[in-house]
Amino acid sequence: MNWRLSKLDKYALISNSDAHSFWPWRIGREANVFELKSLSYDGLFRAIKERDKNKFLYTIEVDPGYGKYHFDGHRECGVVLSPKEAEKLNNICPVCGRPLTIGVLHRVEELADRKEGFVPKNSIPFKSLIPLSEIVSAFIGGQPFSKKVWEIYTDLIKKFGNELKVLLEAGEEELASVCREDIAKGIVMVRENKIRIVPGFDGVYGYPLLGKLKEREMKTETKRDKQKSLKEF
Ligand SMILES: [Zn+2]
Structure with missing residues (x-):
């Protein structure tokens, strides 16, 4: 997401996990991968500062969609919207008529001066993991x-x-x-x-469409489609 903001080009971006809880799988889920002849503070510092792709190989990221406030929406109303969809509704919830809880992606869209998927020159690549x-x-x-x-x-x-x-x-x-x-x-x-990620919103965590979670999502989608077609009758 940071690549979409040209103001950040001058910074070397690193990726670190912060553990807000004691769950061990939260540690090390984000990381920086280096290939250094020897491990020293100076060597590490230089590899980051110079963004040397032979030494600073890539970063590991967890998809931002997992965050509890990625998309816009209302948990109580069961409303989840992308920033574009929310804008179309003037950021007002179509169910209760109150302002939506705006997510991180909305703010990114406001700040971004580049299209989604833009890769700046000299950027260190990343891998997304779960x-x-x-x-x-x-x-x-x-x-x-x-x-x-x-x-x-x-x-x-x-x-x-x-x-x-x-x-x-x-x-x-x-x-x-x-x-x-x-x-x-x-x-x-x-x-x-x-893997597709169902984005988090209004305090609800996002999750990956994998295994049982995918089956559950597909069932809800079919249910939703059935309800839709009944309404259309
Ligand atoms: Zn609402």
């Missing part, structure tokens, strides 16, 4: 801290060494030798950026 325990829980159901999720998580870590190796490097077949095939496929899909 924490492993969240991927697993999307398939197993329940919370990322459940015993079942942690068993699968621990099996994967034991085999591949660490979470980033699982998320970024392990092959699908290798993964499937440790966990369920659908989870292995899900990990690779996240890596290849093939």
Whole structure:
């Protein structure tokens, strides 16, 4: 999102996770990846400052859509809108008539002086990932801290060494030798950026369309479509 604001071009952008809670999967979900001959403060500082692509390889990001205030909307009214849709309604909720809770993306649109998808020259590339325990829980159901999720998580870590190796490097077949095939496929899909995120709004977290979460979303969509067609009658 920052790339859309030309004022930020002069800054080297890094990506760090901040843990607002004690859940371990919130730590390290955002990171900076370096390739340095030796690890020193000066070397690290220079790689960032000079935005040297041979040394500062990429950043790891969690999709901003996960945030609790990404899209515009009203939780109580079940209204979720993109900034453009909200603007069309003068940022007023079509259900209760009160002003909508405006999300982060709306502010980005206000500030941006470039189109979506713009990549500035000299920018360090990024990869979007989802924490492993969240991927697993999307398939197993329940919370990322459940015993079942942690068993699968621990099996994967034991085999591949660490979470980033699982998320970024392990092959699908290798993964499937440790966990369920659908989870292995899900990990690779996240890596290849093939997952859609349902954006958060008005205090509701966003979530990835993966496993059970995807099934649930598809059911709601069919229900919505049916209701629509009934109304159209
Ligand atoms: Zn409302």
